[in-house]
Amino acid sequence: MGKLTLCNVSMTYHTLHTETKTLDDISIKVDEGEFVVLVGPSGCGKSTLLSIIAGLITPTSGSVYLDNKIISYPCNKIGYMFQKDTLFEWRSIYKNITLGLEIRRELTKDNIDFANNLIEKYGLSSFKNYYPSQLSGGMRQRVALIRTLVLNPEILLLDEPFSALDYHTRLLVSDEIYKIIKAEGKTTLMVTHDIAEAISLADRIIVLSSRPAKIKKEFNINLSIENRTPLTSRNAPEFKDYFNLIWKELDKYDK
Structure with a gap:
């Protein structure tokens, strides 16, 4: 199994003088074996959402479920891969x-x-x-x-795992890691700022709004290409169309 569900998750950070709402009523379902990617403007709360799922922080409201059962933390069924490899x-x-x-x-x-x-x-x-x-x-x-x-783990959380790599290595490593994840059948939720990377990897892309983050748009990624990998996905005729649609959603934040 490995179905991840977020129900009405909100997060507000408090200080002595103010409060900052980061996430606003986020509900997401990630099916078993699905690869879902979150994109959104910097600081909108993407990594905060992963930290909530991993049990590193507690949401102000809302719940996280694994296979329709609320998760009790610490949870050995969730694996978290950070931006840096953190090897000793x-x-x-x-x-x-x-x-x-x-x-x-x-x-x-x-x-x-x-x-x-x-x-x-x-x-x-x-x-x-x-x-x-x-x-x-x-x-x-x-x-x-x-x-x-x-x-x-049944669930993999990936927080911009390729961001520290140079562009050429990033392409090769994302291809390699995608193949490993699919071969192992892991349910995956990933955060990235790179639209092209998101399209090349994702079964579905969720676009978050600026802070406080809400779900703004979802895109099911259907590419007419056989034996899809992140590298071959970039050659699909639909690739640029998805890129333009997602870019327009993100570009609206500056208007």
Whole structure:
């Protein structure tokens, strides 16, 4: 399973002198195996929404459900991949990948076998005794994803996971990580500022308004291309049409 539902989620930050409403009555459903991308202006609350789902902060109102059951935190069924890979430089790649299992005290034979299978399946076997400083930025992001997948979450949250990479590497790594996520059948909710990246990855794009964020528009991404990947998606004839439609929605914020 892996169906994520947000019902009427709102978030207001309070200080001694003021309050700032960041999210306003957000309701989203992400079906099992679906890849949904959130786009919106900077500071509108996209990352705040991911933090609420992950249980890092508590919403002012509203609820988050997994498979129609309200989530109790901490929740081992949610994996969070941040903007930076957050690998520990003093641990080997293998030790980084198994860190979560170590923290949870779940280094069982079955879990170690599962970790080794992912390492082998996604081409990291030759690098497991390396250290992060010996890897490229793209390879480090792959390690970060495998570290998350080793815990076998049902939901993946991706907070601009490619933003620290140069453009060429970003294209290649997004293609690679997309294939891994689809192969593992994970339900995914991702945040990005890059419209082209969103179209290339998403089954559905949700456009958020400026703060306080509301759902402004949704786009189901249907591209007439076989064996779709993020790289091949950019060649689809509909790609530029989706880009222009989404750009117009975002451009309205400055009017």
